[in-house]
Amino acid sequence: MLSVFVILSFVLSLMIYDVEVIQIGIIRNASLILTSNRSSSTIEGNQCNKCLCKILNIDGFSSIVSFNCYIINMSKVSCDLFTRTNYQMSSDYRMNINLNSTFYFVELPSITIQHAPVVITRSDEYPARAIDNSTETKYLNFGANLLTLTSGTDTGFYVIPSISNASLVVALRFATGNDLEQRDPLTVTLEGTNSTSLDIGSSWTLIYNGSTGLESDPGRKSYGVQQNFTNTIRCASYRFLVTSKRGIAYAVQYSEVQIIGFV
Ligand SMILES: [Ca+2]
Numbered sequence: 001m002l003s004v005f006v007i008l009s010f011v012l013s014l015m016i017y018d019v020e021v022i023q024i025g026i027i028r029n030a031s032l033i034l035t036s037n038r039s040s041s042t043i044e045g046n047q048c049n050k051c052l053c054k055i056l057n058i059d060g061f062s063s064i065v066s067f068n069c070y071i072i073n074m075s076k077v078s079c080d081l082f083t084r085t086n087y088q089m090s091s092d093y094r095m096n097i098n099l100n101s102t103f104y105f106v107e108l109p110s111i112t113i114q115h116a117p118v119v120i121t122r123s124d125e126y127p128a129r130a131i132d133n134s135t136e137t138k139y140l141n142f143g144a145n146l147l148t149l150t151s152g153t154d155t156g157f158y159v160i161p162s163i164s165n166a167s168l169v170v171a172l173r174f175a176t177g178n179d180l181e182q183r184d185p186l187t188v189t190l191e192g193t194n195s196t197s198l199d200i201g202s203s204w205t206l207i208y209n210g211s212t213g214l215e216s217d218p219g220r221k222s223y224g225v226q227q228n229f230t231n232t233i234r235c236a237s238y239r240f241l242v243t244s245k246r247g248i249a250y251a252v253q254y255s256e257v258q259i260i261g262f263v
Contacts, residue, residue, distance in 0.1 A: 021195035035092040127157035135221040138177035140253040152252030156240040164263035175256035182247030192235030228231035
């Protein structure tokens with residue numbers, strides 16, 4: 001039987017996770033005290049990122065640049081929200097040690113507030129940019145959005161190849177983004193499924209767990225070494241998750257991913 005060796009083309013599904021608010025930095029176990037003009041908001045939820053959601057859903061609060069997030073109990077946090085005006089009008093800034101608070105600096109994206117829900121658009125570096133056959137475009141994911149070695153890992157995307165519903169993948173190839181080699185993914189998992197449920201309730205089978213072929217930096221907007229592997233599992237859909245990256249950076253990025261195999 002003649003097998004056709006192809007680079008699979010894809011119908012993109014959707015991203016797994018992406019963060020639109022830029023978290024510039026945090027100071028743990030601390031709270032900032034200003035003498036005047038601060039607004040406080042109590043959020044029902046046990047995570048400080050609920051404060052970010054609250055900010056983005058309040059019209060007129062787009063100038064907020066920092067906040068304290070206090071953990072009240074397991075199910076409730078409280079946030080003090082600070083604007084640039086707060087800093088300009090206050091003559092007293094104090095950073096207090098506070099084991100129940102984390103202090104956040106944030107930069108909000110340009111947002112468009114419609115009736116509902118809030119529509120947030122910031123960049124065109126979404127998952128489809130990893131499979132548009134151009135190294136001029138890239139997919140970038142901040143993940144937890146901290147300046148660490150692991151930020152952006154455990155993110156990825158899933159795809160439904162349009163060329164076949166039972167393809168056999170035997171190789172992959174990654175290409176780097178346009179800047180910041182620290183963001184290059186170094187290792188990745190590739191999983192497959194024949195389920196039609198690709199997010200909640202999905203069930204994935206591991207096909208490959210290893211290098212992206214970018215250990216040796218090929219330069220910007222360039223392909224790494226093709227990674228060949230043995231696989232006998234035919235699948236309808238695939239999922240990539242980045243498991244490590246080259247250096248300390250806010251995000252993971254790559255300009256192209258090719259899944260190579262048989263139909
Ligand atoms: Ca691309």
